[in-house]
Amino acid sequence: MATAAARAAIGDSEFDRDTAVVPRDGEPGTYDIDLSPGWTIIAAVNGGYLLAAVGRALRDALPHPDPLTITAHYLTASQPGPAVIRTQTVRTGRTMSSGQASLFQTDEQGREVERIRVIAGYGDLDALPDDVRTSATPPPMPAYEDSAASDDAPGGSPVPGATSFLDRIDLRLDPATAGWAIGMPSGAGDIRGWLGLADGRDHDALSLLLAVDALPPTAFDLGLKGWTPTLELTVHLRARPAPGRLLVSLTTRNLAGGLLEEDAQVWDGAGRLVAQARQLARAPRG
Amino acid sequence: MATAAARAAIGDSEFDRDTAVVPRDGEPGTYDIDLSPGWTIIAAVNGGYLLAAVGRALRDALPHPDPLTITAHYLTASQPGPAVIRTQTVRTGRTMSSGQASLFQTDEQGREVERIRVIAGYGDLDALPDDVRTSATPPPMPAYEDSAASDDAPGGSPVPGATSFLDRIDLRLDPATAGWAIGMPSGAGDIRGWLGLADGRDHDALSLLLAVDALPPTAFDLGLKGWTPTLELTVHLRARPAPGRLLVSLTTRNLAGGLLEEDAQVWDGAGRLVAQARQLARAPRG
Structure with a gap:
């Protein structure tokens, strides 16, 4: 897949459009999303795409922008189509806040089925001190x-x-x-x-x-x-x-x-x- | 610390006594525990001890015995003394079940404060197939x-x-x-x-x-x-x-x-x- 000649910008790209979450009126912390069929492998929705979508909802719900640590448990297989993400603010601190979220889809019987459950600690990557002591080295990799x-x-x-x-x-x-x-x-x-x-x-x-x-x-x-x-x-x-x-x-x-x-x-x-x-x-x- | 001459048995040891959780009557999935001062480093309760205590409550609450994957977010500092663990069964399957739990302590104003929040997938280690393909090797270590x-x-x-x-x-x-x-x-x-x-x-x-x-x-x-x-x-x-x-x-x-x-x-x-x-x-x- 060649890179497109005109580069899409952060905020105006396939990834941004397909992870867009819409806050529900009158239900604070609840977001609707249409899971795109564009991020599927065979019939399954990619787990990283799902995590990014939930991560975006948590970014909106929490006072800090970046998931410093985020864990997802994949409970049932997601399908492309409508889904709802319900977030909960667990704790807010000065440098870090904690949140939880679940993504649900409605099955053929009209029941909400939980797809993934996420717990995360958010902070601001730009606000971290600039010390770096990494002894890990990148693996050898051809150009x-x-x-x-x-x-x-x-x-x-x-x-x-x-x-x-x-x-x-x-x-x-x-x-x-x-x-x-x-x-x-x-x-x-x-x-x-x-x-x-x-x-x-x-x-x-x-x-x-x-x-x-x-x-x-x-x-x-x-x-x-x-x-x-x-x-x-x-x-x-x-x-x-x-x-x-x-x-x-x-x-x-x-x-x-x-x-x-x-x-x-x-x-x-x-x-x-x-x-x-x-x-x-x-x-x-x- | 020398090993005691008489070896304590699993189920009848310091660790077992200090992680014992007591189901609350009439509140399914809720457990009381007295966090022991024996597992503190300076004034802080060790995080692994806390995780084991919550893991024990989840073992009781879920149909499978062993945490195959368990994540804890440490929200506030635990103190030795009484605590309550509230569990939630998220999903039960044939080979694996998912659960969540939080440990709370009551502060001086009588408010419940959440100490750690845990999400986990439980299974049965004895029921896993016996294939092993580990390329990791133990580090060199003296006797x-x-x-x-x-x-x-x-x-x-x-x-x-x-x-x-x-x-x-x-x-x-x-x-x-x-x-x-x-x-x-x-x-x-x-x-x-x-x-x-x-x-x-x-x-x-x-x-x-x-x-x-x-x-x-x-x-x-x-x-x-x-x-x-x-x-x-x-x-x-x-x-x-x-x-x-x-x-x-x-x-x-x-x-x-x-x-x-x-x-x-x-x-x-x-x-x-x-x-x-x-x-x-x-x-x-x-």
Whole structure:
């Protein structure tokens, strides 16, 4: 997916339009959203997109703008279409506030079904002191131009069955972690890539919530095929990202008992570790 | 702290007595607990002890016994003494159930103040399939007998100001990560140790919640002194621990913006990675 010639601006992009939440009149803390079919993988709504949508509602509800730590439990599978997000302010402090939110959809019987439940601590990334003592280093990664685009893989998309989600992102994988697309997974449990948004919008705090769950699952690099449903995802935002693409590095070191962790480190173009995340997911049976 | 000659049994130990929760008559899902002064560091109640107490209430409230993933947000400082835990069953499934809980204490004005809020997914560690594909390896660690006990350090306890908490645990640190106790921190941000309970009780799923937050903070190994208050802690339990001590390894790789992550890996005596955890904490100013 080539980057659009005219770059979309933060606030006026696909991602912004599709995560827009509308406060309900007379119901403080309640927001309506239409979950876009544009962020689905096969029929499932991407978990990072869902988290960004809920994160946006919490940003509106809380006095601080940025999720410093946010945890989502994925309870049932979301569908594209209308949803309602109900937020609760748990505690507000000077530098940090805590909130909770759930996203619901209405089933065929007219009952509200909870899709995801989120708890978060918000702060202001710009107000943090500017000390940085990072001993973590970005993984080796070829330049964007030398990385594998989704349409480089034989048979097209590197994500089997992936549909509209890949049209929304600008993803190039490290060829060393893309062997599974040609039947040669490394077995290490690593996936690395450069990640932009397809319309050229730069990243911000909310799109980091998307970024940590936007790459193909590490299970593919372990030689497993099939679905890796997220049970729980926790993201720590550590700095506001510089303009440009992100380097996203996923690793799995412990597949056991039918479950695996997927650790994400996200680096911006300035070499700053901007997000750390971990999810617990069900391993594919393949 | 020497291990007691007579080993306490799971179910009949300090840890079990001090995490005991009493269901309230007529209020399903509500539990009373008396937070013990035995698990405090200076005046603060240890965060892992609190999480274990809330985890025990959720174990009672939910149909599955083990927290596969559990996240706590620490909102206000807990005090030893009475507390109430209110749980909510979010969703129950065949292999997993989701719940939420908050622990409250009553302030001097008689108001309930929320101390921590927890969201968790419970399952049954014994019912998980027995596949294990762990590429993580335990860190190098000297034998228990060659590790540093708290009373080896000049001036006594290696934790400045630590009080009763250290009497409850049987902790021996890797000398390579204990240099801060004699003014020579390594700067790496690592703390490693063997962890038992002082009365010889073996570990179980609930005491793993204690184990991930029981060592001195990695900030000490970074040369920082002072308090490292936990904002959020997420624990993934991946296997039921074998009898005997645990190897707990903490690492911090990103101190920035006045915050740091503390990653915990917990290995049992059989060499199994039984827990992975991460917390976001405020860095000490020292």
